[in-house]
Amino acid sequence: MDARLIQGAAYLVLIIFLTIVLYGYIMHLYRSEKKGKRNYEKYGKMALDDELTSPPVEPLEENEKESK
């Protein structure tokens, strides 16, 4: 097989794959917000309420409750 061909094919596949992933990601972000599953904007608070004493936005203990 020609190295050039593999190169081109791998490149094309990667581009398409990543484009799909990226769009999937956008859809995922908005859909989970719409459905009320998760509000991504709340993570912005992590920079603001960052004292050791302030409650975490998502404590580690809740790990099991909503894993998906």
Added chain:
Amino acid sequence: MQNPAIEYDYTVARWFSYLAILFGILGMGIGVWIAFELAFPELNYVAGQYSLFSRLRPLHTNIVAYGFTLSGIWATWYYVGQRVLKVSMAESKFLMFVGKLHFWLYFLGTLAAVVSLLLRYTTSKEYAQFEWPFDIVVVLIWVLWGISIFGLIGIRREKTLYISMWYYIATFLGVAMLYLFNNMEVPTFLITGMGDPLHSVSMYAGTNDAMVQWWFGHNAVAFVFTVPIIAMIYYFLPKESGQPVYSYKLSLLSFWGLMFVYLWAGGHHLIYSTVPDWMQTMGSIFSVILILPSWGSALNMLLTMKGEWGQLKENPLIKFMVLASTFYMLATLEGPIQSIKSVNALAHFTDWIPGHVHDGTLGWVGFMIIAAIMHMAPRFFKREIYSRKLLEIQFWLQTTGIVLYFSSMWIAGITQGMMWRAVDQYGNLAYSFIDTVTVLHPYYTLRAIGGLFYLTGTFMWAYNFFKTMTASRAIEKEPQFASPMAA
């Protein structure tokens, strides 16, 4: 549940901040000096061979990139990392030890490497000049940082990683990969048992070496001058202004966009060289696409200030950060323009390129590190910032410096590029090379003055920081948002 005695531990962050200031002054000082050398060549001889332009130029680039910028990155990492993960370094003796070891190894390693450059030990590959023993030290330093990152993540209280963390992790991985591959070299002493023990020879030859070098060189810019600086601004701008990021979703998207696109753009350093044509074109195209994620981040930062633009007037730190985002936008627009083949034909090898680099480094990297360290200073020392006025003056002085720098280099670069290709009516070259050098004298002078302005500002920053540490009024508790400052 919380132990009230535990507080964030800023020891290592503080140390790295001192180092950032020290290396900042040193690196920029050398930069200004060699800028003057280009305008007034007699200055080359003040310290014999040790002050020749060619000797000092790698020193300048390495100290600002790996001294100043990395110190700034780590100062903020050891600060931001704890805060967004909500865990103190004081909670782990091990991580504290790793942090301190990281600092000392880095400090001593960088000093030794800088001295080795002065003594002519260099591999000549730009931004990777250090000889092989220093490369090994760099790897060790990097591993220590990795332990620090993932160790702190391991004991975190906050489940989800804040966007800044993503960028720090990407910096860690990106630089690790690039640095390793680009510095593959064979120490000649180990093979033959003779000659200088520090000498090595590159694993790659010619065009391959160039490809690896610029794949590295370009992305070193990505992962030292862009990615970690975005990590900083995503924390410090919201924190200082009290406004959450305009769109957290946009920040996530820009992250993946940047990760994917950046690496492909390295080919734009090799346009019209002997690397395969398709790679040059790819470099060109991806550089243009790169505008999207870059502007995504930058606009996200600017929009964070939506409705709060009043702060821009009152708070000099906000000024620094907003202008940093603006310069980021400028630099990420300028870069793709220079990557277009026809523009590159003109711009490559000219002073427009250093001009472009300094838009990014002075405006974006420098301003962001200055703002971040001044934001941290009141938290470090429990004192208010010594002088708002000094910060204001510094801001305007440095901004003027940057404008002088890039405007003079634009003119110089385009002038020189046009003169190299100019022909007379018979189609012969119109200018000899030296004509294209002497014509640049006024621009070189202007550039050096611009640099001097910026350096003066850096000294003011150091003074302000020192005074904040020693003589400023104490505050009872850590400020939540805007950093307190005395008039």
Added chain:
Amino acid sequence: MFSWLERNPFFFAVGVFIVIAFAGLIEIVPDFAQQSRPVAGAKPYTLLQLAGRQVYIKESCNACHSQLIRPFKSETDRYGMYSLNGEYAYDRPFLWGSKRTGPDLHRVGNYRTSDWHANHFWDPPAIVPGSIMPAYRHLYKNVTDLETAYAEALTVKKVFNVPYDKDIDGDGKVDVPLGTFEQAKKQALQDALKVAEETKRKDLVDMVKQGKIPEVVALIAYLNRLK
């Protein structure tokens, strides 16, 4: 999948790594073998030239001078034939540079002579009025480190099969001899004497005759080779 990735730092890191590594993998690796083939007639550097190349690197000449002639008429008129891939096959590291504060040097051997260089390194503005290049007078005193140059030559011969002590063009003669260090040094001194005499500087000739090659002589030998 996405929310899972965001909370698992390890897999997140793996994801990032795959995304950034892919570009390098596709872009760089497949062309490697092809790029490293030398053009017909390309020969490795002699010991003296290699030593001169090391001086070039040590002094960071590449901070201001490129070695890459792009395929434009304005460049080929000024510097000569545009650069070819295979001409760099023995360049470890490559020295293309990224900035022309001074002119390109890829074919400087075609239009500059040893004595021009010797005068120019001593005082550039005297030869090229208006030049901002500094003088490199310490190169007239520093003695070339032939041992390190030999170590490099031997290393590339052993590790990368660079054709020293081989007949490259098929005329039955060894093209670039290297041999033992003693042999190589003798050859280098001979070559250096020739260059030193071309420079018409007595001090340089005297030094070479004493068995010490000034760095500038090695450097000039290297620059003369760039054609």
